[in-house]
Amino acid sequence: MAAVIWAAFHWAPLAAGFKGESSRILFFHVPMAWVSFVAFMTAGVQSARYLFGSRTPQDAQLDRSAAAAVEIGLVFATLATVTGAIWARIMWGSYWNWDPRQSGIVVVLLYYAAYEALRQAIADEEVRARLSAAYGVLGLVVSPFLYFVLPRLGFSLHPEPVINAQGKMEVEARMLTVLLASSSGFTVLFYWMHSLRCRLGAIAARRLEEEN
């Protein structure tokens, strides 16, 4: 990760057509948005495993895993929105433009904030796990729609996606390297944070068991 940060600022060339140093932000903004998607997909998969797998003591772990993934996903999605807004300010003068991609990520934030609200509203562990898992699985349907389909409709201020219609790489090799490195770095970061969070959750649960 450290190498990525250094490379983002010194090694990669500036993208053409971007104001000043602002394109550097891409190396963080894009991977963060991508990782938030990975996080929510992870949450969805873990939720599905909880709901449809055979019921064993491993269940609670799956539920904790899904919840942890959503928490971290929300962090990354928020960061992605903020970095995107900063960049928008630099490029076009205002933080918010109701660009479909910006709107998409906001709705995603709302969706998973609602997930947290749902968890708060249910006291019973088993019911909480089951219902939030259902909502998490529904997210597998809604999220791809919000991340990928909705932004394609209508005019967008977002630059062309990296791989455009002809399938050719439009981005300079160095930029691409840093971008990919950054993405993998952030992904690893996510999994590391996720496993930490799951372990914390497991310890808390065990503490609760012992107290009773």
Add this chain to the structure above:
Amino acid sequence: MSSNWAAEAAAVFAKDWRCELRTRHAVATLALFAVTTLVVASLVLGPVGNEPARAAQIVPVLVWLILLFAAASGLPRAFVHEEESRTAIALRLAGRPSAVFAGKLAHVVTLVAALEAIVAPLAVVLFDLRVADGFAFAAALGAGGLAIAAATTLLPAIVAQGRGASTLFAVIALPVLLPALALAVAASRAALVGIAGGDELTLLLLYDGAVVVAGFLLFPAIWNP
């Protein structure tokens, strides 16, 4: 237990409508809200239909917002009421989950259809709308209506077992319905003006299908421990 699935779903559908017709609660809430808002809007906006471009900008958004809020206030009752009045216990013991869901969904779909049957013609009349492609307009209404129905059936089932069901429903329904509504507005707008809205309509139908299928898959787990 020797019942067949369709008979069970039909029984739930019939029971919901029978109860509804005796109280007329949902129908009254929906109609009152929708008609009042439409009339107020038309008083303020006047016969916007005379300026087709302006009408295309304003009216679809307005109509869909009205449909959304009417539905959100009148429909979550489907499951929330069952839980709150504890009739859900008997329903859980006696009925197969997928049949219960199908019956409830059918009930809500018919309610939404009835709502749209009131709102759409009224909007056309009050705003003096010229609809370029009536068929596409109806299709947009149908597809968007299905999204609203699916969301207001499935999501209350999730929130009904938690505290503060009504407010929680609003929080949860919004992100799920926003994409559908954006597409429905776009498709309706296209139909009003007469340009091609096929893409939006297709995507909307796909979204509908995905949500309904997800609903059937998820409901048994939501309904029973």
Add this chain to the structure above:
Amino acid sequence: MTPAELEFAGLCRRFGRLRVLVDAGGAVASGGVLSVRGPNGCGKSTLLRCLAGLLSADKGTIRARIDGRELDGDERRARVGYLAPDVAFYDELSGHENLAFVARLRGIAPERGELLAERLGLPGERAWHAMSSGMRQRLRWAFALLDEPKLLLLDEPFQNLDAAGEAASRALLEERLAAGALAVVASPSHVDLPRVTGELQLGG
């Protein structure tokens, strides 16, 4: 007569920090009644909900067998006759209509509901919202017995019933037990139960 068996062991259920069921176990077979006793809040209702499949237990096993074949959770839920104080029916529908609805769901003849209502002395034409607590209890009995279940889970079954209602429901219970059903009944200690084959004392 198809024999039925129900056994459960090690059932635990916690609500947040509150442990309601701790290692509850018991068994009952055709024709017998497992009597569950204990003070208020000791978990009698929770136990019955777990057995009915309305609530999941944190730990433990529940096994139900009918005619030698074991039922899974969903089947058990579909085949129990459950009666509890919080079971409610649709306000706007009459007793007969409520029972007919359940009959349609279960695929049995709606006349069964009317017959049971008659035997229980339940005025079938009155809507749920207009029923007294005694009448509502009779409707709960009719609901529990509608499908002639082999597994009966009764939580405070004689509550709110007058002498006639209690006599009628006891007679029906006897009939079911004689026909090979088993019952788990939770009630206050002063209530007399027929054919008791086991007792489970809950709570400290």
